[in-house]
Amino acid sequence: MSDMSTETRSSSAGSVVKTDAEWKQELTPEQYHVLREKGTEYPYTGKFWNIHDDGTYTCAACGLELFKSDTKFDSGCGWPSFWAGIDHSKLTLQPDNTHGMRRTEVMCSRCGSHLGHLFDDGPKPTGHRFCINSISLEFKPEANATK
Ligand code: FE
Numbered sequence: 001m002s003d004m005s006t007e008t009r010s011s012s013a014g015s016v017v018k019t020d021a022e023w024k025q026e027l028t029p030e031q032y033h034v035l036r037e038k039g040t041e042y043p044y045t046g047k048f049w050n051i052h053d054d055g056t057y058t059c060a061a062c063g064l065e066l067f068k069s070d071t072k073f074d075s076g077c078g079w080p081s082f083w084a085g086i087d088h089s090k091l092t093l094q095p096d097n098t099h100g101m102r103r104t105e106v107m108c109s110r111c112g113s114h115l116g117h118l119f120d121d122g123p124k125p126t127g128h129r130f131c132i133n134s135i136s137l138e139f140k141p142e143a144n145a146t147k
Pocket of ligand 1: 063064108109111
């Protein structure tokens, strides 16, 4: 993985826009497949599904802070799951009817990368389950968190 700060361009809207070639250069093949081609990692294989440390989860592609550990819960599905995002304006939702299912896709609002899916079987208080690929996230432990 490379340093995002040197390559990231921002438009006036704050969007990170890169070509496929640029993303391919920055991301590992596995990251590129999930983040840019809407792939899914195998359950129980990612680095964060069974992590319970305090901290902040950021977009692995652009670094935007997306989820806090205090909204992470054990969903039993094998992917890191959250009942809320830090700020839902950071998450873009759109219908995903691929693979014979009606699902809601979750993307990073800043760079458009695929994160995972949103389901309505989460715990209180929201009932949401943001089911997110570990490979789409990076983790900043609390001591290093910016807020
Ligand atoms: Fe992003």
